[in-house]
Every structure is written in structure tokens, then in C-alpha cells.
Amino acid sequence: MRKLVRGGTVVTATHSSVADVLIDGEEITALGALGDVDAEVIDAGGCYVLPGLIDNHTHMAMPFGGTNSIDDYDTGTRAAAAGGTTCIVDFVIQQHPGGLRSSLEEWSDRAAGAAHVDYGFHIAITQADEGTFADMKPMVEAGICTFKVFLAYKDVLMVPDDLFLRVLESTRDLGALTMVHAENGWAIDVLVERALAAGQTDPIHHARTRPEVLEAEATHRSVRLAELAGAGVYIVHVTCGLAADEIAAGQSRGVDVSGETCLQYLTNTVDDLERPDFEGARYVCSPPLREARNQELLWAALDRGVLESVSTDHCPFNSDQKALGRDDFSKIPNGLAMIQHRLVKLWDLGVETGRITPEELVNMTSTAIAKRFGLARKGAIAPGKDADLVVFDPATPFEFSTRTSHMNVDYDLFEGQTSTGSVRQTFCRGELVYDRGEIRTQPGHGRFVPRSLGAPAPVAS
Ligand SMILES: [Zn+2]
Known part of the structure; x- marks a missing residue:
């Protein structure tokens, strides 16, 4: 099943623009004004879509x-x-x-x-x-x-x-x-x-x-x-x-x-x-x-x-x-x-x-x-990259509290504070992991990622 994250402001390390992001399986396959696509639509209007x-x-x-x-x-x-x-x-x-x-x-x-x-x-x-x-x-x-x-x-x-x-x-x-x-x-x-x-x-x-x-x-x-x-x-x-x-x-x-x-x-x-x-x-x-x-x-x-x-x-x-x-x-x-x-x-x-x-x-x-750190498939929103995305809502606050914390700790260091924005949804390799307060995946969705920094420099002999 394909997913279309529609109408958010897509932010990369170099620029931002309103765009749709098409996810096929675990990968991002298209980016831009994609119009009608046969896919499950996630409305990101008014939100930022970040890697x-x-x-x-x-x-x-x-x-x-x-x-x-x-x-x-x-x-x-x-x-x-x-x-x-x-x-x-x-x-x-x-x-x-x-x-x-x-x-x-x-x-x-x-x-x-x-x-x-x-x-x-x-x-x-x-x-x-x-x-x-x-x-x-x-x-x-x-x-x-x-x-x-x-x-x-x-x-x-x-x-x-x-x-x-x-x-x-x-x-x-x-x-x-x-x-x-x-x-x-x-x-x-x-x-x-x-x-x-x-x-x-x-x-x-x-x-x-x-x-x-x-x-x-x-x-x-x-x-x-x-x-x-x-x-x-x-x-x-x-x-x-x-x-x-x-x-x-x-x-x-x-x-x-x-x-x-x-x-x-x-x-x-x-x-x-x-x-x-x-x-x-x-x-x-x-x-x-x-x-x-x-x-x-x-x-x-x-x-x-x-x-x-x-x-x-x-x-x-x-x-x-x-x-x-x-x-x-x-x-x-x-x-x-x-x-x-x-x-x-x-x-x-x-x-x-x-x-x-x-x-x-x-x-x-x-x-x-x-x-x-050599994570070649991550860190960007572009075709061919892993579909790792965050839909960030800049206008819906998050209340810091042990009630809203998913950390397994009996206090929250920002208890009582409120942020201006909040994470609405998080996708890891195309799978919706987090959706407005709820974890949607089972343990084990996350995989080990081998990393490489490229070929070693030649060693003088
Ligand atoms: Zn440390």
C-alpha cells in the first residue's frame, strides 16, 4: 500500500516548500505536487514534514x-x-x-x-x-x-x-x-x-x-x-x-x-x-x-x-x-x-x-x-531514501509530563512546561510508528542499520 503525505511544508537541510511525499513500501518514491494518486492519504496541511x-x-x-x-x-x-x-x-x-x-x-x-x-x-x-x-x-x-x-x-x-x-x-x-x-x-x-x-x-x-x-x-x-x-x-x-x-x-x-x-x-x-x-x-x-x-x-x-x-x-x-x-x-x-x-x-x-x-x-x-555517521539512506526527504518522516504541527502544543512521556522514567525534566508545537506523526521506513500520542508498531519494527564511512584512505607503506 502506498502512502501520500499531502500538502505539508517539506523541509530539508537546504530548503523548504509545500509538497506531497509519496511512500511506496519502505521508500520515498516521489516528491512534489503529485495530484491524485492511488494511495492512503495523510493530510499534512499546516504542518512541517521533516526527515x-x-x-x-x-x-x-x-x-x-x-x-x-x-x-x-x-x-x-x-x-x-x-x-x-x-x-x-x-x-x-x-x-x-x-x-x-x-x-x-x-x-x-x-x-x-x-x-x-x-x-x-x-x-x-x-x-x-x-x-x-x-x-x-x-x-x-x-x-x-x-x-x-x-x-x-x-x-x-x-x-x-x-x-x-x-x-x-x-x-x-x-x-x-x-x-x-x-x-x-x-x-x-x-x-x-x-x-x-x-x-x-x-x-x-x-x-x-x-x-x-x-x-x-x-x-x-x-x-x-x-x-x-x-x-x-x-x-x-x-x-x-x-x-x-x-x-x-x-x-x-x-x-x-x-x-x-x-x-x-x-x-x-x-x-x-x-x-x-x-x-x-x-x-x-x-x-x-x-x-x-x-x-x-x-x-x-x-x-x-x-x-x-x-x-x-x-x-x-x-x-x-x-x-x-x-x-x-x-x-x-x-x-x-x-x-x-x-x-x-x-x-x-x-x-x-x-x-x-x-x-x-x-x-x-x-x-x-x-x-x-554513514547512514546513506537516511537524513533527507528524496526519492530513494528510506521513508523516515515526521509530521510536525507547529501550532498544537505539547504538554511535558510523565503522562505524555513515553520514556520509562518516573519523572519528566520539563514537567509543567508546554511547547508551541508537537509531533503529530512519525513514520519509520514507511510504517506509521507514532500517531498523536499512540505507538502503532509492535516491538521489532526497528532494524539494525549497518553503516559505512566509505573506503579507507590508502595507507602509505
Ligand atoms: Zn553518552
Whole structure:
């Protein structure tokens, strides 16, 4: 059965115009003034029709601090679809030394048959040894062309600089890309230990022990090591002007460095960590939320292309999980519940304020991400692309509430707020996944998407 999304304003990364979109099966087959077509008609009059958003930074059912993030691939991708996101790229976290395959299998098993929207994987290398380096090529061949290293979380996830450099060299040789969590884990641990010894146990001390300068330092180090290796590097969740400046400096020297920020660094500030009754714990993530002045600096970095995209780093924990750190901020599971709210929030903060155009919003939430992460069939509305579409109604508000949230978490960080627009419908590969508050698919509609960054550059011998 064909579907015709009729009469909406179709927005791409470069232009907007009123057009019909014809879907045949899983693909977009035509675009324009299509007139009478034998197809099921979806009226999009008065709405924007956007390419499905892509969230290249999520953590579903991720083990962290003795618990697991509370959204799995079923609930997390319901929430994704409810927010207009039709594809996620989630992080496999290496669990064992000696290779990557067992961890990939673990994550693949969790996702298989559960997801409502499509998904890919990055792999975080946490124990870079010879077996692990040997496994990188088969991972690239399996469609996992992006590898992450953490420069923070010492003794848990952190990779030291010698291994980081080797990961950069390997991704260079494999035509892959290294992503970096850029904070100086060594220095952070000194500050954390000192704070706890002084009895500073509240959530706010999470932020005070992870200052901007330690993010900037690790960002600088990442850029310089990438420069040394002649490798590309992508800095995840950039939170502040100081770190963006390091990326800009690298870019001006010709280093292949790019980066993203995440929604929460544009919507929230460090002040949220001081909310009473331990509510501040809901806002604990790393790097931490920053002072409000950084928000304008992040928008400026997006405007200049220093940062190219906005993801969510969705990694939600319920109140009882956050309570693991009631007496010690360093035991609060890190992560925020954000995946559903990126489009409506960026629309209000970006488009409604005039900071960005709808086209720029599409670029930073979909098109640029598809290009960077090798999702060739996604990120655009054009014949031959996957029929991943969002019908966005700019005039029907969305009320943020646990009642309207599809995230599996017992609070909503924007509870009581209302947005100007809302997601009306979300299609993933032609299938209506979300329709005005309801999820319409069964778990398993979403499929694994292999990705490729193209042929590796020839290696000098
Ligand atoms: Zn993350």
C-alpha cells in the first residue's frame, strides 16, 4: 500500500516548500505536487514534514554504576518515535578484555525484536588490547564504523593516552571514526576525592568536581592526538565555550575534528543540580550541566559549524536509581532522560526565537548526522531514501509530563512546561510508528542499520 503525505511544508537541510511525499513500501518514491494518486492519504496541511530525526548518542539499557539505564530498546525507541526520531545510534560498551564481539552480541541480543525505530551501534573501547585492536576491522565490516573512547571514568571506562592514540591510528587506517568523551578523568578523581573528604556529598559537587577546564583540556588533547595521527575525531557532548574553542582551533589548523552538543546543555544549567530534596540528582550527567552563559556560546558554535549536530545522550535512571548517590554524589548514575524532547525543545529554543531556521534544525538533528555517521539512506526527504518522516504541527502544543512521556522514567525534566508545537506523526521506513500520542508498531519494527564511512584512505607503506 502506498502512502501520500499531502500538502505539508517539506523541509530539508537546504530548503523548504509545500509538497506531497509519496511512500511506496519502505521508500520515498516521489516528491512534489503529485495530484491524485492511488494511495492512503495523510493530510499534512499546516504542518512541517521533516526527515526523521537521528539520535547518534543514546544509551539504552546501559550498565552503569551497578544498575542499568531504565529505557530498553522497546521503551526507548517508543519515546524516540514520539519525539520524531526514526533512527538511533546506540553505544555498545566493551565489557571484557580480549575483543569486541561478545559485547556486540550482548547489545544486539537486547535490541533484536525490541526496537520500534531503526538503530545502529557505535562501540566504546574500554580495554584496548591486541585482541580488541584485531576486532576493529571485523566490526567495520559488520557496519559498525565508529569507535568511542572515554578519557574519564578512571578504572571503569577510561582509556589512557597510549591506547587512545592507537585507536585513532586504527580508525584512520580502517576508514572509521573515533568519538571521544573528553574530560580529564585523572584530575576529576583528585577533585572528587577531596570534595568527599570535605563532606561535600550533594549533587552540585558533581558539577564542581568536573570543571570546564578539564573538558577543555581533554578536548585539546584529543584534537592534538588526532592531528598527530592524521585521523578524524568527533567530540561528543560538548558543553561549554572553552571546549568548543579547542575544536575551532583544531579546525582552523586543518585538523579533521567535529563535534556535537546535546539538548540538555541548551535547555538546562548547573543551577538544576541545586534543586531541593535530591531532585538535583536527576540532572547529573557527564560532562555536567554548565552555567547559563555557555548556552549562547554553544549556539554560536553551532552557527559557525564548529559544532555540527545536537543529540541527546539519552541515559535515563529512575528516582530510586539516582538515590544510589544520596550520600555520595559520585555514586549517582550519570544520565538524563531526553530522547523524546529534542525536536519540540529545539523548535522553541531555536526556530521560534529566530536563532536557527527550520532547515538548520533539520541539518543539525538529521542530515549532518546521517552524513557524519554513514547512514546513506537516511537524513533527507528524496526519492530513494528510506521513508523516515515526521509530521510536525507547529501550532498544537505539547504538554511535558510523565503522562505524555513515553520514556520509562518516573519523572519528566520539563514537567509543567508546554511547547508551541508537537509531533503529530512519525513514520519509520514507511510504517506509521507514532500517531498523536499512540505507538502503532509492535516491538521489532526497528532494524539494525549497518553503516559505512566509505573506503579507507590508502595507507602509505
Ligand atoms: Zn553518552
